[in-house]
Amino acid sequence: MTSQASLLSSPDNSVKYRSNSRSASNSNLYKSLEDIQKNLDSLDNFLTITEDILTRERYHDMELYKRERERKNTGGKLLESPASTCHPPPLSFKNGKIFCPAVTATFNPSNVQLNFEIVKQIINNQNNFLCYDNHEMDEQEIASSSPDVNLSDEQDIFMTHKEDDEEVKLKSMNNLLMKSNSTISSKLDDAVMKSIEDEIIEYERDMRENYEKSETMECMILPPETPEKSQLTQSTSISHQSSSPTPSEKPITNRFIQHSFRNLIHKFNERSRRMQNRLKRPPSPTSSGSVSTSTPLHMKLLYGVKNDDNDDVVVVEEGTDTDGHLAGRQKRPLAQIAIESPAALEKEDPNVHNQCSIFCCCNGPVLDPQGKFYISWLFIVTLSFLYNAFVIPLRTSFPFQTVDNQHLWLTMDIVVDVVYLVDLLFIKHRKMYLFEGFWVKDRQLTRKNYMRKLQFKMDVVSLLPLDILYFIPWFGRSAVYLRVPRLLKIQSFWEFFKLLDRVIASPHILRVIKTLSYMLYMIHLTACTYYAVSFYKGLGINRWVFSGKGHPYVRCFAFATKTATSIGKNPKPSEVDEYLFMTCAWLMGVFVFALLIGQIRDIISTATRSQSEYKQLVDETLEYMRRLQLPTELQRRVKQWFTFTWDQQRSLDESHILDSLPANLKTDIAISVHIQTLSKVQLFSGCDEAFLRELVLKLRSVIFLPMDYVCKKGEVGKEMYIIKTGKIEVLGKNDEVLATLCTGACFGEISLLDISGGPQGNRRTADVRSKGFSNLFVLSKSDLEEVIVHYEDARAALESRAKALLKENANRDKREAKLRRPSMLSVKSEEEVVIDNPKTPNQPKLLDAVIQALPSNSPAAQLLTRGSRKGKKRVGPAPADFKIENEIVKENMNLTDSEKELMMRVNENGKSVKCDVHKEMDVDDAKKKED
Numbered sequence: 001m002t003s004q005a006s007l008l009s010s011p012d013n014s015v016k017y018r019s020n021s022r023s024a025s026n027s028n029l030y031k032s033l034e035d036i037q038k039n040l041d042s043l044d045n046f047l048t049i050t051e052d053i054l055t056r057e058r059y060h061d062m063e064l065y066k067r068e069r070e071r072k073n074t075g076g077k078l079l080e081s082p083a084s085t086c087h088p089p090p091l092s093f094k095n096g097k098i099f100c101p102a103v104t105a106t107f108n109p110s111n112v113q114l115n116f117e118i119v120k121q122i123i124n125n126q127n128n129f130l131c132y133d134n135h136e137m138d139e140q141e142i143a144s145s146s147p148d149v150n151l152s153d154e155q156d157i158f159m160t161h162k163e164d165d166e167e168v169k170l171k172s173m174n175n176l177l178m179k180s181n182s183t184i185s186s187k188l189d190d191a192v193m194k195s196i197e198d199e200i201i202e203y204e205r206d207m208r209e210n211y212e213k214s215e216t217m218e219c220m221i222l223p224p225e226t227p228e229k230s231q232l233t234q235s236t237s238i239s240h241q242s243s244s245p246t247p248s249e250k251p252i253t254n255r256f257i258q259h260s261f262r263n264l265i266h267k268f269n270e271r272s273r274r275m276q277n278r279l280k281r282p283p284s285p286t287s288s289g290s291v292s293t294s295t296p297l298h299m300k301l302l303y304g305v306k307n308d309d310n311d312d313v314v315v316v317e318e319g320t321d322t323d324g325h326l327a328g329r330q331k332r333p334l335a336q337i338a339i340e341s342p343a344a345l346e347k348e349d350p351n352v353h354n355q356c357s358i359f360c361c362c363n364g365p366v367l368d369p370q371g372k373f374y375i376s377w378l379f380i381v382t383l384s385f386l387y388n389a390f391v392i393p394l395r396t397s398f399p400f401q402t403v404d405n406q407h408l409w410l411t412m413d414i415v416v417d418v419v420y421l422v423d424l425l426f427i428k429h430r431k432m433y434l435f436e437g438f439w440v441k442d443r444q445l446t447r448k449n450y451m452r453k454l455q456f457k458m459d460v461v462s463l464l465p466l467d468i469l470y471f472i473p474w475f476g477r478s479a480v481y482l483r484v485p486r487l488l489k490i491q492s493f494w495e496f497f498k499l500l501d502r503v504i505a506s507p508h509i510l511r512v513i514k515t516l517s518y519m520l521y522m523i524h525l526t527a528c529t530y531y532a533v534s535f536y537k538g539l540g541i542n543r544w545v546f547s548g549k550g551h552p553y554v555r556c557f558a559f560a561t562k563t564a565t566s567i568g569k570n571p572k573p574s575e576v577d578e579y580l581f582m583t584c585a586w587l588m589g590v591f592v593f594a595l596l597i598g599q600i601r602d603i604i605s606t607a608t609r610s611q612s613e614y615k616q617l618v619d620e621t622l623e624y625m626r627r628l629q630l631p632t633e634l635q636r637r638v639k640q641w642f643t644f645t646w647d648q649q650r651s652l653d654e655s656h657i658l659d660s661l662p663a664n665l666k667t668d669i670a671i672s673v674h675i676q677t678l679s680k681v682q683l684f685s686g687c688d689e690a691f692l693r694e695l696v697l698k699l700r701s702v703i704f705l706p707m708d709y710v711c712k713k714g715e716v717g718k719e720m721y722i723i724k725t726g727k728i729e730v731l732g733k734n735d736e737v738l739a740t741l742c743t744g745a746c747f748g749e750i751s752l753l754d755i756s757g758g759p760q761g762n763r764r765t766a767d768v769r770s771k772g773f774s775n776l777f778v779l780s781k782s783d784l785e786e787v788i789v790h791y792e793d794a795r796a797a798l799e800s801r802a803k804a805l806l807k808e809n810a811n812r813d814k815r816e817a818k819l820r821r822p823s824m825l826s827v828k829s830e831e832e833v834v835i836d837n838p839k840t841p842n843q844p845k846l847l848d849a850v851i852q853a854l855p856s857n858s859p860a861a862q863l864l865t866r867g868s869r870k871g872k873k874r875v876g877p878a879p880a881d882f883k884i885e886n887e888i889v890k891e892n893m894n895l896t897d898s899e900k901e902l903m904m905r906v907n908e909n910g911k912s913v914k915c916d917v918h919k920e921m922d923v924d925d926a927k928k929k930e931d
């Protein structure tokens with residue numbers, strides 16, 4: 001039960017739900033890290049292939065080098081290496097793969113050759129870079145240091161510039177690495193770019209250190225021609241570069257680069273693994289149990305972009321507001337985003353803090369947009385807005401603001417302005433919002449979120465203190481129209497109605513009120529305009545304008561209402577401007593009125609849709625039954641079922657209502673709905689929580705009328721039932737009530753489980769009848785099997801109960817059979833009775849006493865003393881004297897029943913007689929036993 005309680009408590013569920021969405025976000029991040037790792041792995045593979053190819057290239061270069069030397073010796077021209085190109089085709093790095101458009105175009109991408117070609121291309125690129133740098137160092141090679149440099153040239157360079165400065169070479173390698181890194185960086189996922197840069201810096205430092213070390217190391221280089229050389233080059237250190245720039249040096253360089261690459265990859269891998277581990281860590285209780293933490297922000301790894309202003313890599317955060325709309329984007333330095341700690345968040349962007357220090361006086365909790373406080377506050381803001389919305393046009397057109405009362409109006413104005421200001425400074429920016437499914441409660445972020453929104457801008461503009469212009473004589477205090485910007489607070493009005501719509505029990509009424517208020521406002525505006533026009537033209541100058549008699553607002557409002565609702569009977573316009581006014585008013589009236597009427601109709605029809613559907617269904621069903629001329633009693637019962645079901649559930653099929661919801665929400669709703677019943681199901685009280693969660697989704701509600709049979713004995717069992725409300729009777733033979741079950745009890749499981757050894761297999765073992773109206777949950781056999789297969793304890797509980805019931809029923813049957821047996825016997829004795837003589841040689845004392853008591857010549861005494869003949873005797877009526885004698889015996893002697901019985905069975909002829917007393921006694925005995 002405890003487990004059920006914990007399962008069913010709604011806060012727990014909501015936490016589970018939130019933690020679900022958080023874990024979803026985690027898993028996304030986890031996946032992307034896995035992808036990064038995969039990419040790194042493929043890079044690693046790529047390097048392995050590169051190493052292979054480099055070995056081949058080395059031998060190839062050696063060949064070329066030899067040939068070139070021969071040619072030079074013979075005065076021939078330089079040979080062009082087949083591998084060389086004038087302009088190395090650009091390489092690109094994407095999704096952990098390297099592309100070379102020139103190569104890709106000529107080879108089938110699936111071909112392994114493509115990879116080799118790409119690798120070759122890289123090698124050429126690297127060689128070219130190296131050559132280029134070396135050429136710069138030597139004027140003799142200026143001509144060949146052009147982009148047209150080929151592989152042979154490089155070898156030449158290596159040969160002819162042995163004395164090149166080592167540092168220059170190291171620089172060239174650095175450059176090469178930086179170039180290749182920058183190419184990769186530009187193509188790599190932006191999210192890891194920053195990390196790459198860091199790694200490169202680290203790498204450069206390592207390389208410099210290596211170089212410094214290398215200077216102190218011994219150098220062992222053999223001439224390229226010797227086979228030993230190639231072996232020895234394997235073991236040479238980086239310092240080889242400084243000794244002899246022979247072709248053998250290139251592989252060393254390449255290996256060095258590869259080594260560095262591997263290092264880099266290793267570091268990347270480690271880093272991503274670390275991130276994954278961090279993600280794997282279970283959430284802290286605060287983060288999982290409460291929506292109030294800033295945990296979601298830790299997960300905000302979105303996409304990196306280059307900041308246009310300062311070239312820093314920044315991250316664009318996309319947020320959604322409480323309504324699920326995109327709340328805008330935030331750019332933040334990439335360094336901050338990987339995994340943010342709450343502390344980091346606190347420190348985040350101190351400038352923002354300074355910029356809006358005006359807000360920082362109000363430290364305090366964030367506000368729940370659906371909480372009571374916030375809604376109450378919104379109500380105050382809405383009232384303030386409505387005040388402005390009604391009063392500004394009213395005071396502008398009607399002469400209601402006089403010198404006498406203007407201080408009152410001004411006080412009211414100040415009050416509502418203060419409300420606006422408080423809302424802007426203290427409330428709105430504290431409102432927490434949803435971001436990627438998490439409530440963001442960080443104060444700085446809520447503030448930023450508010451400031452990003454249009455609402456903030458409108459709120460600021462709405463507070464423009466144009467009222468100051470009152471002091472300018474040209475405007476004066478009557479220039480209330482200066483307060484028009486206050487109407488920009490309309491967003492709060494809408495927000496209030498939207499929130500209220502979600503919170504209150506009957507939103508339809510609210511919607512009608514909102515729609516009516518729009519209509520009234522339109523009429524109000526028309527009334528104000530009518531008075532303003534009349535005043536401008538001169539009150540009472542003709543029949544159309546306001547005459548100035550009566551209460552101006554009431555009269556003008558009535559005029560506007562008649563116009564807007566097209567009631568008519570308004571004074572006829574006579575002049576052009578009057579016609580124009582009336583035309584606009586009529587058009588507006590028709591349009592707005594049609595719109596409003598339509599809206600109200602929609603609202604009402606939505607509110608009553610399910611009821612009208614129900615009515616329609618009832619009508620159709622009754623009509624159908626009438627057409628088929630079904631028995632009146634059946635029709636009455638169907639009607640009864642409709643009425644009761646509707647009263648109980650306000651819907652005929654509850655299941656389809658939740659169809660569109662995701663499974664977890666459906667389960668939560670189902671649990672909340674069925675909590676009462678499930679908590680009473682003793683059978684499942686010890687079962688797994690998960691079992692109940694699964695079970696609850698499969699339950700279907702059914703209603704039975706009084707004396708309806710839920711199932712009948714012998715039927716094939718296809719469903720089992722849990723009683724929600726009402727009483728159910730399990731009937732035995734002759735409609736004997738075996739058990740009465742009530743709320744929380746289960747039945748119908750025996751035939752469903754098909755217990756082995758059960759007498760009837762999958763057949764119902766008893767009739768089950770609804771005593772009154774009862775509401776049952778039905779669980780189909782397939783659903784039960786589907787769930788129970790995973791929960792052994794639940795199956796065991798059901799089976800043990802089923803077996804217990806079977807045993808109980810079997811015992812009952814046995815008892816009944818036993819009870820029936822004597823009666824069967826007596827029926828048999830109608831035909832024949834067998835009496836056994838006492839077999840014992842010693843007569844019982846009582847028998848002796850009987851014999852003594854009997855007259856010695858009486859047949860009975862003779863029989864008793866001589867013994868009876870064993871055999872079957874036909875039963876006949878007992879002689880009258882026997883009965884009398886027996887009566888006497890009974891009366892006079894204190895005999896036991898069995899002795900009496902014996903006596904009664906004995907007659908003087910030694911014949912067996914029918915003995916009704918016996919039968920009666922037997923039945924009595926059985927009854928006593930049963931009792």
Ligand SMILES: Nc1ncnc2c1ncn2[C@@H]1O[C@@H]2COP(=O)(O)O[C@H]2[C@H]1O
Nearest residue numbers: 717730739747748749750751764765766
């Ligand atoms: N003696 C009993 N007491 C209570 N319930 C019973 C008894 N006998 C049978 N049932 C229930 O009545 C159900 C009839 O259908 P089943 O045989 O499927 O399962 C049966 C049991 O759940």
